[in-house]
Amino acid sequence: MDKRTELGELGEFGLIDRITAETKKYHDSTVEGVGDDAAVIDVGDKYMLITTDMLVEGIHFNLMYAPLMHLGYKAAIVNFSDIYAMNGDVTQITVSIAVSSRFSVEAVEEIYKGIHKACELYQVDLVGGDTTSSTSGLIISVTAIGEVNKEELVLRKGGKENELLVVTGDLGGAFMGLQVLEREREVFKDNPEMQPQLEGVDYILERQLKPEARKDVIHFLKELGVKPTSMIDVSDGLASEALHLCKNGELGCVIYDEKLPIDQETYNTAREFNLDASVCALNGGEDYELLFSVKQEDFDKIKGSEHMTIVGHYTDKASGCSIVDRGGQSIPLTAQGWNHFTEEGEEK
Amino acid sequence: MDKRTELGELGEFGLIDRITAETKKYHDSTVEGVGDDAAVIDVGDKYMLITTDMLVEGIHFNLMYAPLMHLGYKAAIVNFSDIYAMNGDVTQITVSIAVSSRFSVEAVEEIYKGIHKACELYQVDLVGGDTTSSTSGLIISVTAIGEVNKEELVLRKGGKENELLVVTGDLGGAFMGLQVLEREREVFKDNPEMQPQLEGVDYILERQLKPEARKDVIHFLKELGVKPTSMIDVSDGLASEALHLCKNGELGCVIYDEKLPIDQETYNTAREFNLDASVCALNGGEDYELLFSVKQEDFDKIKGSEHMTIVGHYTDKASGCSIVDRGGQSIPLTAQGWNHFTEEGEEK
Numbered sequence: 001m002d003k004r005t006e007l008g009e010l011g012e013f014g015l016i017d018r019i020t021a022e023t024k025k026y027h028d029s030t031v032e033g034v035g036d037d038a039a040v041i042d043v044g045d046k047y048m049l050i051t052t053d054m055l056v057e058g059i060h061f062n063l064m065y066a067p068l069m070h071l072g073y074k075a076a077i078v079n080f081s082d083i084y085a086m087n088g089d090v091t092q093i094t095v096s097i098a099v100s101s102r103f104s105v106e107a108v109e110e111i112y113k114g115i116h117k118a119c120e121l122y123q124v125d126l127v128g129g130d131t132t133s134s135t136s137g138l139i140i141s142v143t144a145i146g147e148v149n150k151e152e153l154v155l156r157k158g159g160k161e162n163e164l165l166v167v168t169g170d171l172g173g174a175f176m177g178l179q180v181l182e183r184e185r186e187v188f189k190d191n192p193e194m195q196p197q198l199e200g201v202d203y204i205l206e207r208q209l210k211p212e213a214r215k216d217v218i219h220f221l222k223e224l225g226v227k228p229t230s231m232i233d234v235s236d237g238l239a240s241e242a243l244h245l246c247k248n249g250e251l252g253c254v255i256y257d258e259k260l261p262i263d264q265e266t267y268n269t270a271r272e273f274n275l276d277a278s279v280c281a282l283n284g285g286e287d288y289e290l291l292f293s294v295k296q297e298d299f300d301k302i303k304g305s306e307h308m309t310i311v312g313h314y315t316d317k318a319s320g321c322s323i324v325d326r327g328g329q330s331i332p333l334t335a336q337g338w339n340h341f342t343e344e345g346e347e348k
Numbered sequence: 349m350d351k352r353t354e355l356g357e358l359g360e361f362g363l364i365d366r367i368t369a370e371t372k373k374y375h376d377s378t379v380e381g382v383g384d385d386a387a388v389i390d391v392g393d394k395y396m397l398i399t400t401d402m403l404v405e406g407i408h409f410n411l412m413y414a415p416l417m418h419l420g421y422k423a424a425i426v427n428f429s430d431i432y433a434m435n436g437d438v439t440q441i442t443v444s445i446a447v448s449s450r451f452s453v454e455a456v457e458e459i460y461k462g463i464h465k466a467c468e469l470y471q472v473d474l475v476g477g478d479t480t481s482s483t484s485g486l487i488i489s490v491t492a493i494g495e496v497n498k499e500e501l502v503l504r505k506g507g508k509e510n511e512l513l514v515v516t517g518d519l520g521g522a523f524m525g526l527q528v529l530e531r532e533r534e535v536f537k538d539n540p541e542m543q544p545q546l547e548g549v550d551y552i553l554e555r556q557l558k559p560e561a562r563k564d565v566i567h568f569l570k571e572l573g574v575k576p577t578s579m580i581d582v583s584d585g586l587a588s589e590a591l592h593l594c595k596n597g598e599l600g601c602v603i604y605d606e607k608l609p610i611d612q613e614t615y616n617t618a619r620e621f622n623l624d625a626s627v628c629a630l631n632g633g634e635d636y637e638l639l640f641s642v643k644q645e646d647f648d649k650i651k652g653s654e655h656m657t658i659v660g661h662y663t664d665k666a667s668g669c670s671i672v673d674r675g676g677q678s679i680p681l682t683a684q685g686w687n688h689f690t691e692e693g694e695e696k
Contacts, residue, residue, distance in 0.1 A: 024464075043391035056487075060480070124374065133355075137482075
């Protein structure tokens with residue numbers, strides 16, 4: 001270990017590439033390993049899906065504004081979302097939790113109430129886990145197990161040129177909810193007597209604190225007889241996810257700014273914060289919506305659905321990934337979005 | 349949350365009982381949930397096994413003496429051990445890791461080298477995970493997936509009165525290795541110029557820093573045609589594990605102090621530390637051996653095996669759990685052992 005490379009130099013995805021470079025495969029049952037929303041294991045009649053996510057205090061949440069029950073709920077949901085992104089159904093989870101002695105038994109119970117609530121709503125069995133001490137913060141690590149009929153599996157790769165890119169729900173809300181919570185935290189720090197200003201932002205706060213996973217859309221698509229050709233969940237922002245799909249599928253894409261589904265509350269709050277709502281939608285993260293591609297001939301089946309918006313289409317790889325702004329100008333799509341968050345970024 | 353119960357009042361197992369009390373089951377495929385070494389999921393021809401364990405810096409390891417590669421190796425092994433304890437084989441793992449910026453990319457690579465090494469030796473596929481930042485310490489959360497033929501599954505329950513209790517390898521070594529490392533850490537803190545005294549303790553240091561899981565025993569038992577009737581891995585000390593087996597199987601047990609397998613190095617080091625080697629074997633923890641029961645008629649098949657030692661037998665539940673000391677006296681077995689660690693505990 002003579003050389004020291006800072007983690008920030010590589011970023012999360014660069015680090016994952018590096019630490020998994022040595023990965024070998026010993027079992028034929030391993031169909032897909034690292035590199036999709038979940039691993040795929042052949043168990044005979046079906047594929048089993050496995051995904052895991054860790055939430056760390058001070059990084060993923062702040063206990064000053066995240067209620068413990070919501071936190072447990074969210075820890076489960078973010079993992080469910082990865083299973084739905086494979087077009088599968090979640091069946092079991094395990095939950096590991098590390099807590100310091102500043103937490104009481106009742107506090108840990110609150111977290112589990114949220115987990116049980118998510119399990120009840122999404123019909124998932126809590127089958128195991130680990131509880132341990134921590135020297136400082138709270139850590140929740142969840143592994144979700146799912147299943148999918150073999151012919152129904154959808155990967156990040158698999159899309160084709162000219163197929164439509166569809167996103168569920170609306171985007172940027174969770175990010176704007178976080179901005180409001182952070183603002184109120186600052187206000188509270190300066191003046192603990194102040195009442196937080198949280199009127200008229202219920203929706204975006206819920207998007208941030210108690211997100212849902214799109215199990216409904218997976219079932220809805222089955223009813224419509226539409227099988228996505230590629231899919232990913234939107235956890236890091238639409239831009240980052242579109243780039244993942246294109247990288248895995250060896251494709252390019254065009255996204256249209258004017259098509260981005262943005263809730264009025266998200267839009268208004270972005271204006272208030274002098275932020276461009278489209279940038280928030282592209283890069284905000286934590287929306288836990290689904291981004292997927294469908295064949296052109298499925299257009300009629302999904303157009304007009306309140307759950308889904310066509311935001312663009314795949315192109316050939318050589319054309320790269322771009323976003324077309326409201327003036328018709330094409331701008332390269334980057335994981336940080338086509339524009340950084342700036343004070344001047346207000347929509348005009 | 350009016351009432352505040354300290355975590356220490358309940359202990360880990362009490363806490364698990366409380367937070368899983370609300371657990372409901374929605375899927376018939378969930379055969380066994382919380383309460384065994386691994387969860388059991390029916391996937392058709394076979395059972396799939398899932399287990400998860402979290403290692404937290406400052407609680408489970410100290411980076412002053414735990415080399416990063418060994419740490420990665422150990423994080424994998426402790427999970428493998430839980431799958432073997434179900435009489436299954438490990439097939440895949442996922443690894444989630446939280447690191448602060450004081451870690452370099454090269455440091456994280458060292459951890460993964462250990463994980464890859466364990467995967468290679470035990471023939472396991474690394475199929476996923478999560479990498480994230482941490483505000484303070486290093487956290488490694490591993491989930492292991494395994495499989496077992498349905499008729500070969502062994503649970504904690506299932507044993508019967510008079511069946512023999514067998515433990516693999518030897519006990520107490522990992523605990524004594526930890527004592528040596530802690531002593532040297534104290535010496536180093538006081539005088540950084542001092543060379544650590546680690547001669548003649550290679551075996552117990554390896555037991556602590558780079559343990560192995562007993563995949564070999566699982567295969568060995570199959571060759572012998574012996575199927576354990578109940579099994580658990582020895583992670584918290586023989587006493588704690590025997591109590592788990594008896595609780596789950598609604599049985600009692602007798603363990604014989606003189607039968608406890610203790611390596612000479614463990615014994616010598618215990619003497620040096622004025623500790624009773626038997627107490628270390630019963631309560632030391634982290635041995636990652638297997639404790640299981642076999643039918644009386646299998647005695648001939650396993651007697652004389654260098655891998656296994658018969659340490660006692662099951663009794664009826666009403667008789668409780670006890671240990672018979674070298675003087676022939678029967679003492680109730682407790683999770684803290686039949687004697688606490690004391691300065692006066694030296695073997696006479």
